Amino acid sequence: MKLEVKQIEKHFGSRPILTNVNIHLQTGETVGIFGRNGCGKSTLMKVLFGTIKATASSVFLDNTQFHPRANISRKLIAYLPQVSFLPLDMKVRNLIQMIFSDGETQNHIFYAPGVALFENQKVGSLSLGTLKYLEFLLIANMDHPFLMLDEPFSMIDPLFHEIIKNIIVSQLTTKAILITDHYYTDVWDVTQRNYVLANGATLPVRSQVELATYGYLPIRS
Numbered sequence: 020m021k022l023e024v025k026q027i028e029k030h031f032g033s034r035p036i037l038t039n040v041n042i043h044l045q046t047g048e049t050v051g052i053f054g055r056n057g058c059g060k061s062t063l064m065k066v067l068f069g070t071i072k073a074t075a076s077s078v079f080l081d082n083t084q085f086h087p088r089a090n091i092s093r094k095l096i097a098y099l100p101q102v103s104f105l106p107l108d109m110k111v112r113n114l115i116q117m118i119f120s121d122g123e124t125q126n127h128i129f130y131a132p133g134v135a136l137f138e139n140q141k142v143g144s145l146s147l148g149t150l151k152y153l154e155f156l157l158i159a160n161m162d163h164p165f166l167m168l169d170e171p172f173s174m175i176d177p178l179f180h181e182i183i184k185n186i187i188v189s190q191l192t193t194k195a196i197l198i199t200d201h202y203y204t205d206v207w208d209v210t211q212r213n214y215v216l217a218n219g220a221t222l223p224v225r226s227q228v229e230l231a232t233y234g235y236l237p238i239r240s
């Protein structure tokens with residue numbers, strides 16, 4: 020499957036955030052988006068997920084125009100947002116069983132590294148990093164064909180970055196993944212193509228040197 024954004028514009032009031040966003044991704048690839056704080060990466064994901072209405076948008080799914088407001092009901096894009104979204108007073112074990120009815124997917128999560136250590140805790144008692152890891156596992160195991168990951172590495176210890184990267188790579192036979200995180204080397208490790216978002220527009224980036232050229236990384240002499 021192929022998702023193409025030919026144009027997204029988003030203004031908050033009179034303030035333009037996204038003005039010329041053009042990206043595409045298809046099953047089997049992970050695409051990275053880099054950009055400085057406040058440049059609009061999360062806004063772009065929320066527009067594609069359908070929870071923020073774009074000022075103007077032109078999105079295509081397999082060459083047919085697609086309205087992001089239909090995304091949630093069509094279960095096309097699963098989205099890991101920056102902010103936590105889980106009910107705090109449920110036990111992790113019960114939550115996993117509630118979200119996933121089939122035993123195979125439940126087992127993918129129960130047997131993922133580290134989960135046995137916290138499956139009997141309540142969600143609200145998890146550390147921030149553990150909570151983020153749990154949220155990543157839940158979203159990554161959904162059977163939606165597209166995944167959007169907004170900062171999946173943030174707050175998570177380095178050993179688990181490797182686990183997350185392995186899970187991302189293992190999903191690629193069936194999914195297309197859009198990912199952003201300021202742990203840019205981890206993102207770079209799992210992506211096949213990348214964009215930088217700057218001044219409201221996306222530009223393809225082919226090397227980490229270009230990330231500096233476009234003002235995301237410091238220029239090293």
Ligand SMILES: Nc1ncnc2c1ncn2[C@@H]1O[C@H](COP(=O)(O)OP(=O)(O)OP(=O)(O)O)[C@@H](O)[C@H]1O
Binds near residue numbers: 031055061
């Ligand atoms: N609901 C809103 N109303 C008004 N302005 C908003 C709203 N949501 C986001 N913004 C503004 O839009 C800009 C882009 O925010 P966004 O969260 O998309 O940035 P980001 O690239 O994801 O940043 P970061 O790397 O810090 O997560 C910011 O200046 C933010 O303050």
